[in-house]
Structures are given as structure tokens and as C-alpha cells.
Amino acid sequence: MAEHNNLGALGETIARQYLEKNGYLILETNWRVGKLEADIIAYKDNLIVFIEVKTRTTDYYGDPEDFVDRKKQKAYIRLANAYILRDNRTEEARFDIISIIIGSPESEPQVKHIVNAFTTIG
Secondary structure (H helix, E strand, O other): OOHHHHHHHHHHHHHHHHHHHOOOEEEEEEEEEOOEEEEEEEEEOOEEEEEEEEEEOOOOOOOHHHHOOHHHHHHHHHHHHHHHHHHOOOOEEEEEEEEEEOOOOOOOOEEEEEEEEEOOOO
8 A cells, every 4th residue: 555545544543533532423434426535424413524534744735634625625515415315314514624744653643623624605
């Protein structure tokens, strides 16, 4: 597996642990429809939360969450619609980003949870 895939998988593991620790129920990981993929789909407070995880080793080129561009947001919205329709869900949806910077092996990863990072409006 390529090094960036290993980093991404590690970031998703850290994100899942963070979410579970904070009371989220993980419904799906790496859920796909067509070419679209949600890193994590979770449930909390009567909301279905679609979570994009961005992991980097440094913020030299910008914060990881800065790389969730409008195109990626639109893809997540399409994916959420497919998920909600497939399971006939009635809950509201929310779109979060979990930004993780994994520095040296000796340091703790920096985890930033951006709640309601983008919406279907705008």
C-alpha cells in the first residue's frame, strides 16, 4: 500500500476512535456509491453525520481541511442523498470534517473536528 494510503487509513482510525469517544455511533466506514466515497458516516443527536477525514503530516501547505474544496463538498452532498434514499432515513444530515496532523511518531496527533463544515445551501 502506498505511504499516503497508510497515512489516510491511520487518520481514519484516529477519527473513528475520536468520534466513538465523543458519543458518535459509527454507521459506515468507506461507504461507496459509484465513484463517490464517504470516509465515515455516523449518528449522534438524531443526525446522520457525513464525515470527511483529511490527514497530513504537516500543515506546511495549509490546514488539511482547506483541501475539502467545493467539488468535494458537492460530491459528499450527492453521496448523502444516495445514502438517505437507500435506507429511507428521515433524520437531518450534517457534514463535518475531521482534520488530523500526524507529526513525528513521538508526538500526539492533532485532531480538529469541524462541525457543520459545509451545508447543502450556498
